[in-house]
Amino acid sequence: MKSKIILTTLLSVSLMACAQETPKVKHKKKSVSSTSDKVRFANAEDPICHMKTEADMKDTAVYKNKTYGFCSTYCKDEFKKHPEKYVQK
Numbered sequence: 001m002k003s004k005i006i007l008t009t010l011l012s013v014s015l016m017a018c019a020q021e022t023p024k025v026k027h028k029k030k031s032v033s034s035t036s037d038k039v040r041f042a043n044a045e046d047p048i049c050h051m052k053t054e055a056d057m058k059d060t061a062v063y064k065n066k067t068y069g070f071c072s073t074y075c076k077d078e079f080k081k082h083p084e085k086y087v088q089k
Contacts, residue, residue: 041067047086048075063087 008085014030041053046069053069059076060070070076079086 039067039069041069043068046071046075048078 005039011030039055039057039059041057043053045052049071051071057069057071059073061070061076061079061083063079064087068079068083
C-alpha cells in the first residue's frame with residue numbers, strides 16, 4: 001500500500017513539473033540605428049573571393065590604418081598572409 005502511495009505521489013509531482021509552461025526567452029535584436037554605426041571598408045569587394053563587402057561583415061582586418069572586410073575567416077586569414085598582394089593601389 002505504501003508503494004502505491006509513493007508511486008502515485010512521484011507521478012503527480014513529475015506530471016505537474018512537466019505541465020508547467022517553459023519560460024519564454026526574449027532575444028535582443030541587433031539593429032543599426034544610424035548610418036554612422038556602419039563600418040566603412042577600404043575595399044568594395046573581398047579581395048580573395050571578390051564578394052561585395054557589407055557594413056555588417058564581422059571578419060575584418062586592419063592594414064596600414066585601413067579596415068578591410070571579408071566574407072569569411074578563411075578570406076581574412078589569406079589576406080593576412082600577404083596583404084600587399086591584395087591591397088588596391
